Amino acid sequence: MSEVVTGVFRSLKYFNYRVWASGAIVSNIGTWMQRTAQDWLVLTGLTHHSASAVSIVMSLQFGPQLLLLPVSGFAADHFDRRKLLMLTQAAQGALALGLGALTIAGVVQLWHVYVFAFLFGCTTAMDSPVRQTFVSELVGDAELPNAVALNSTSFNLARMVGPAVAGFIIASVDTGWAFVLNGLSFAAVLVSLCFMRTHELRGAPRTARTRGGLAAGFRYVWARPDLKATLIMLFLIGTFGLNFPIFISTMAVSVFHVGASRYGALSSMMAIGTVTGAFSSAHFSRPRFRSQLVSSAVFGLGCAVAALAPTYWTFGAALVVIGIASLIFLTTTNSLMQLSTEPEMRGRVMAIRLAVTLGGTPLGAPIVGWVADHGGPRWAILVGAASGFAATCVAVRALATERSRDGNALAADD
Numbered sequence: 001m002s003e004v005v006t007g008v009f010r011s012l013k014y015f016n017y018r019v020w021a022s023g024a025i026v027s028n029i030g031t032w033m034q035r036t037a038q039d040w041l042v043l044t045g046l047t048h049h050s051a052s053a054v055s056i057v058m059s060l061q062f063g064p065q066l067l068l069l070p071v072s073g074f075a076a077d078h079f080d081r082r083k084l085l086m087l088t089q090a091a092q093g094a095l096a097l098g099l100g101a102l103t104i105a106g107v108v109q110l111w112h113v114y115v116f117a118f119l120f121g122c123t124t125a126m127d128s129p130v131r132q133t134f135v136s137e138l139v140g141d142a143e144l145p146n147a148v149a150l151n152s153t154s155f156n157l158a159r160m161v162g163p164a165v166a167g168f169i170i171a172s173v174d175t176g177w178a179f180v181l182n183g184l185s186f187a188a189v190l191v192s193l194c195f196m197r198t199h200e201l202r203g204a205p206r207t208a209r210t211r212g213g214l215a216a217g218f219r220y221v222w223a224r225p226d227l228k229a230t231l232i233m234l235f236l237i238g239t240f241g242l243n244f245p246i247f248i249s250t251m252a253v254s255v256f257h258v259g260a261s262r263y264g265a266l267s268s269m270m271a272i273g274t275v276t277g278a279f280s281s282a283h284f285s286r287p288r289f290r291s292q293l294v295s296s297a298v299f300g301l302g303c304a305v306a307a308l309a310p311t312y313w314t315f316g317a318a319l320v321v322i323g324i325a326s327l328i329f330l331t332t333t334n335s336l337m338q339l340s341t342e343p344e345m346r347g348r349v350m351a352i353r354l355a356v357t358l359g360g361t362p363l364g365a366p367i368v369g370w371v372a373d374h375g376g377p378r379w380a381i382l383v384g385a386a387s388g389f390a391a392t393c394v395a396v397r398a399l400a401t402e403r404s405r406d407g408n409a410l411a412a413d414d
Helices: 015-046 051-062 069-078 081-104 110-139 141-172 175-194 213-222 225-240 244-255 260-283 289-308 312-339 343-359 361-374 377-403 409-413
Strands: none
Touching: 015 051, 015 081, 015 110, 015 141, 015 175, 015 244, 015 260, 051 110, 051 244, 051 361, 069 081, 069 110, 069 343, 081 110, 081 175, 110 141, 110 312, 110 343, 141 175, 141 260, 141 312, 213 225, 213 343, 225 289, 225 312, 225 343, 225 361, 225 377, 244 260, 244 361, 244 377, 260 312, 289 312, 289 377, 312 343, 361 377
């Protein structure tokens, strides 16, 4: 056991992290059940295979990351993160139960899904920066990269289970029950937060409540070439590449003509890759900028192969590669940005990171959805491939520029 906690799973030696991880895995499974069921409901139950409708749901769900950026970053830096998480997790659970009740009652309409997606987006926008920076309070900076990677592992292990379970529930019972089970799963996180040893939390310093707090975050990022390059890469891939609900659902329905269970299996295949990528990241004691360059290039290549995949299983294999690359990329950017940022600025910087990564979805998802509807799903995935290659070019340029200077951050990092 000692070898385990000093290796890949070393963050588990902390009691609070063990409690947090046990609750998170249950909730994460519910989250992936909800995502799969929601896309399937829109695509096959409320529309006739409309990728544009799915893209609107994505836009409404991720758009609040931008709208609430001034509030979410401030909250993560100034308030008790544990208590904030209790509020946001409870709100998400209530919303899932509400959508489930409408669906089971048979009265759900497309506009209902739009409204719930937006409300989910608002609660997630407040929850995400707090949840990501809360990890440092559980384990401290020394084990932060490992804890971030294990969080990603948990999230993506759930990605293997959740869609498959959702596909079974949709086929055998009703889509609404997937929403209800997700709502109940949030109780696991709430219980874990209640059972934490609060005296062992490593509280970050709170900044003074002054005007211009968000502006200070932007000035901080603007003065850091490494952070700017990372955010540009995140914008490109987040806006045009991380549209998997559109990619997978449209390929499953329009190209391979499979049912709910095999659609869920595709998401689980991708999760095999993301879990592999998360485990690989957990081995790293120090995140490196070079990993962002390589993983963005592999992401673009994986999307290109997926777009040309002739069979269902070839497409699934390409999703494994995409999953590995995307998780290494996202985990590296998360750890690198947190560790290279002053503790009192982390909440705002991570809120900016999330806003750039997910807030671009309202722009990218409708474009990708339109391409899928008018040019076909394969062309939509090629848009994702282009985003990976463009991000790689940004990384190459950043390294070349920084290496022309002495003592720079990126060159020193590699």
